[in-house]
Amino acid sequence: MSAATHEIIRCAHVTVRYGERLALDDVTTAIPCGVATAILGPNGAGKSTFLRALLGWHALAPGGEIRIGDAHAHHQLPRLAYLPQRHAIDWDFPITVRAVVAQGRYPSLRPWQCLRAADHAAIDRAMGELGITELGDRQIRMLSGGQQQRVFLARALAQGADIFLLDEPFAGLDLYATEELTHILRAWVAQGRTVLAAVHDLALARAHFSHALLLNTRLVAAGPVAKVLTEEHINAAFRGGRCLHDNPLRGVSTTHFPA
Amino acid sequence: MTAHDLFIEPFTFEFMRRGLLSALLLSLSGGLLGCILVLRRLALMGDALSHSLLPGVAIAYALFGPTLPALFGGALLAGLLTAVGSALLSRLTRVKEDAAFGSLFIILFALGVAVVSTLRSRIDLMHFLFGNILGVSSADLRLAALTSATTLVVFVVFYRPILLETFDPVFLRATGGRGGLVHVGILCLTVLNLIAALQAMGIVLSLGLFLLPAVTAYLWCDRLGRMLALSVALALAGSVLGILGSYHLGLASGASIVLSLGVFFLFSAAFSPRYGFGVLILQKLRAGKAVLHDTR
Numbered sequence: 001m002s003a004a005t006h007e008i009i010r011c012a013h014v015t016v017r018y019g020e021r022l023a024l025d026d027v028t029t030a031i032p033c034g035v036a037t038a039i040l041g042p043n044g045a046g047k048s049t050f051l052r053a054l055l056g057w058h059a060l061a062p063g064g065e066i067r068i069g070d071a072h073a074h075h076q077l078p079r080l081a082y083l084p085q086r087h088a089i090d091w092d093f094p095i096t097v098r099a100v101v102a103q104g105r106y107p108s109l110r111p112w113q114c115l116r117a118a119d120h121a122a123i124d125r126a127m128g129e130l131g132i133t134e135l136g137d138r139q140i141r142m143l144s145g146g147q148q149q150r151v152f153l154a155r156a157l158a159q160g161a162d163i164f165l166l167d168e169p170f171a172g173l174d175l176y177a178t179e180e181l182t183h184i185l186r187a188w189v190a191q192g193r194t195v196l197a198a199v200h201d202l203a204l205a206r207a208h209f210s211h212a213l214l215l216n217t218r219l220v221a222a223g224p225v226a227k228v229l230t231e232e233h234i235n236a237a238f239r240g241g242r243c244l245h246d247n248p249l250r251g252v253s254t255t256h257f258p259a
Numbered sequence: 260m261t262a263h264d265l266f267i268e269p270f271t272f273e274f275m276r277r278g279l280l281s282a283l284l285l286s287l288s289g290g291l292l293g294c295i296l297v298l299r300r301l302a303l304m305g306d307a308l309s310h311s312l313l314p315g316v317a318i319a320y321a322l323f324g325p326t327l328p329a330l331f332g333g334a335l336l337a338g339l340l341t342a343v344g345s346a347l348l349s350r351l352t353r354v355k356e357d358a359a360f361g362s363l364f365i366i367l368f369a370l371g372v373a374v375v376s377t378l379r380s381r382i383d384l385m386h387f388l389f390g391n392i393l394g395v396s397s398a399d400l401r402l403a404a405l406t407s408a409t410t411l412v413v414f415v416v417f418y419r420p421i422l423l424e425t426f427d428p429v430f431l432r433a434t435g436g437r438g439g440l441v442h443v444g445i446l447c448l449t450v451l452n453l454i455a456a457l458q459a460m461g462i463v464l465s466l467g468l469f470l471l472p473a474v475t476a477y478l479w480c481d482r483l484g485r486m487l488a489l490s491v492a493l494a495l496a497g498s499v500l501g502i503l504g505s506y507h508l509g510l511a512s513g514a515s516i517v518l519s520l521g522v523f524f525l526f527s528a529a530f531s532p533r534y535g536f537g538v539l540i541l542q543k544l545r546a547g548k549a550v551l552h553d554t555r
Contacts, residue, residue, distance in 0.1 A: 055433040082433040093298060093426055094477065094486045103427070106419045107434040139481040159434070 008033035008163065008194050009054065009068055015061035016049050022217055023049040023058075029213060029222045036185055036195040038205035038225070041215035042238050047198035048085075050215065051165045054196075055082055068163070078107065081156030083166040086148070091141045097151050098136040101127055104158030126157035130184065146177030153184060164188065166197040170204060182208040202229060269506040277400060278392035278512060279502050281459045284403040285468060286494035288410030288452055293473030294483070294490050295445055298425050302470050307364040308446075309453050309466045311341040313371025313387060316457065321378055327402050331454050337367060338450040390461030392502065392512035399458040406455035410448055414487075417441070422483060460513040467517035468494060475524045478531040493523055 007030035016024040024046040031037055039047045052058055054066060056077070068076035081104075104126065105119040115123075127133045130150040140148060149169065156164055170178055185195050185208070199205045205212055205225060212228040214220040216237040221228045269275050296305045315337025316330050323329035341363050348359035375384045386394070414421065423431040424441040431438045449469075456465035472493035473486075480486035501516030508515070529537045 052429075052433075057429075057432055077433070077435045080433070082430060084427055084429050088429060089427065090298070094481050094483050095426060096482060099482070100426075103419075103423060103430065106423065107436075109419070111416050111419065155430075 006033050007031060009066070009196075011053075012065045012067075014050075014053060014064040014066060016046070016053055016058045017061060024053065024215075025218045027215070027219045029219055031194065031196060031213070032211060033194055034189065034192045035211050036189045036197070036209045037211040037213055038197055038199040038209035039213045039215060040199055040202060040205055040229075040237070041220070044217075045215045045237070046217050047215060048167050050213075051082070051167055051196065051198060054165060055080060078159070079161055080163050080165060081159045081161035083152050083156055083164065083169055085167045086145075086172050089140075089148075089152075091148070093140065095140060096136065097132060097138050097140060097143070098123065098127070100140060100151050101132075101154045101158050104155040104160075107159065122158050122160065126154040129157060130154045144177070145173055146180050149173065149177065149181060150184070162192075163194045164196065166195065168198050168200065170197075170199060170201065178204070202234070205229070265507070266503065269503060274393050274395070275502070275506060277395040277397075278459060279499065281395045281400055281403045282392070282468075282498035282502060282516060283495055284400075284407040285452065285456050285459065285465075286472075286498045287491055288407040288448075289456070289469035290472050290491035290494035291414050291487055292410060292445075292448055292452055293469035293471075293494075294476065294487050295421060295425055296449065297470060297473040297477055298483075299445075302474075304360065305449055305470065306466050307360055308338055308341060308449065309462055311364040311367040311371075312337050312450070312453060312457075313462050314367050314374055315340075315371075316454070316462070317371050317374040317378065317387065321374065327398055330457070331402075331451070334454045334457075335447070335450050337371075338446070338453075341367060342446060386461070387457075388461050388463045389511055390457065390459050390464065390513040392459045392505070395458050399455075403455045403459075406451050410452065413444065413448060417444070421445070460516065464513040464517050467513075467520060468498070471517065471520035471524050472497060475520070475527045478524075478527040478534045481533075493520065497523060 009031040011030070012028050014024055014027045015022070027046075027050070039050060041047055049058060053060065054068075060066070066072075068079060101123050102115060102119070105115060105122060109115070109119070124133070127136065130153055132147060132150050132154060135143060135147060135151075140151060143151065169181060173181060182204075185197070188195055189210075197209070199209070206229055209225055211223065212225040213222045214228050214233055214237045220237040221230075221233045270279060296302055312334040315333035315335070317333075319329040319333025341360065345356060345359040345363050348354055348363070349356040352359075354362075371387075372384065375387055420431065420436055420441050423436060424438050424445075428438045431441070452469065453462070453465050456468060459465075460468055472490040475493055476486045476490035480489055497520035498516055500519040502512060504510055504519060505512040505515035510518075527535065529535050532538060
């Protein structure tokens with residue numbers, strides 16, 4: 001994998017509040033371009049909030065700033081693709097695989113405009129790349145978990161984005177589908193795309209991501225995965241005075257994933 | 260009884276033609292809107308909302324008489340009061356949103372009943388609650404036409420934002436869409452349609468014209484476009500059947516329409532080839548499994 005050349009997302013003093021509660025506290029960090037970065041941290045650490053802040057979903061407290069490339073994040077929305085959590089989707093919704101992928105083209109259309117030939121081509125390409133061309137007419141419930149995941153990855157591709165924000169993409173996937181997804185993400189990074197994923201599993205992050213961002217409302221550490229996931233940092237993020245049982249690393253060392 | 264007696268003769272009367280036209284116009288918009296309410300899981304909220312409109316309509320009626328702008332304004336205010344009030348209550352107190360909504364709408368409904376009971380006019384409580392298709396005036400028809408046209412135009416122009424807001428609101432927001440605006444727009448359209456249906460269907464029954472065709476179509480279709488089309492078709496068919504039924508059998512018109520639609524729904528729930536319980540039970544019995552254990 002190529003060495004990170006420059007930073008594509010820069011966050012300075014990013015603070016997000018839900019009412020009284022701090023969800024993100026003064027996070028200053030940068031995400032390198034063209035690599036896979038895992039966002040890690042305990043429940044409520046602000047992983048999802050961080051992703052949605054990048055999309056401009058949350059109002060930042062004064063003094064905070066997010067820049068994508070050289071521009072303000074708001075002007076760069078077309079470069080960002082967001083993959084929702086699985087449980088956020090109603091799988092009984094009357095919609096076909098192709099119609100979901102086509103949604104990736106909606107942002108570039110005016111309200112009354114139909115899909116153009118170029119849009120159909122982009123949809124075909126995205127479905128082809130993720131191997132779901134044959135499933136186009138299926139309702140989305142009639143797919144395996146891995147296939148469902150790929151439909152939404154294809155929608156992100158069809159958007160024409162180069163930065164992919166994935167919220168817990170591995171949640172609820174079986175071992176086979178997990179492996180498949182890591183292959184897809186590796187291929188994307190090899191093509192120069194930037195992947196940013198909220199991940200729950202430390203071992204998974206260690207095995208498949210080159211960079212990591214460890215959060216516990218505040219930023220604990222960021223950088224190459226081996227330097228971030230040290231015992232000291234993990235203790236700081238996961239214990240933080242709230243959880244006194246075993247070292248989370250011990251559980252990690254007994255888990256094996258296929259390479 | 261000949262076909263002429265059954266289908267043509269009822270509509271030789273002016274009031275029957277008006278009633279039919281009004282129901283058909285509202286079927287067009289209600290069929291579309293119902294699908295979105297069902298898919299957004301707002302069916303119960305829509306029902307509560309419709310009840311809470313009563314005091315707004317009744318007070319507007321008491322103050323200004325049966326003028327449409329006043330009725331619409333009153334209903335909109337009452338609807339907004341319920342929606343905003345329950346949102347505030349759930350945020351500022353320990354009460355959760357559904358309980359807040361349920362409490363507010365029943366208070367407003369009772370207030371409405373109280374106001375109506377003090378009105379000294381020919382229009383009584385039954386009329387507000389259950390409608391009277393015989394009383395559809397040309398002003399009511401105009402409102403129904405306006406409502407129907409507005410709803411259709413909104414659905415054609417904003418089909419994609421409405422679809423996205425219903426299917427994946429986070430994606431809509433993440434791609435720069437105005438999700439909140441779409442949501443408020445749908446609620447306003449709902450209130451508008453409920454007002455327009457007030458005369459023909461009444462406050463309690465009008466939502467049946469919107470929801471029943473939509474859930475029925477939901478049992479048959481795997482594409483949103485087809486679901487919308489089928490829902491509108493069912494609403495139209497139910498309106499015609501219901502009005503004929505009310506004429507020949509002397510039933511209340513609103514109830515008759517809702518009952519016709521109810522027959523469609525119950526039939527579909529049983530016999531829909533993919534999502535009905537009939538097929539499911541048959542499969543389980545053949546496989547020798549327990550029926551209610553796991554439905555997927």
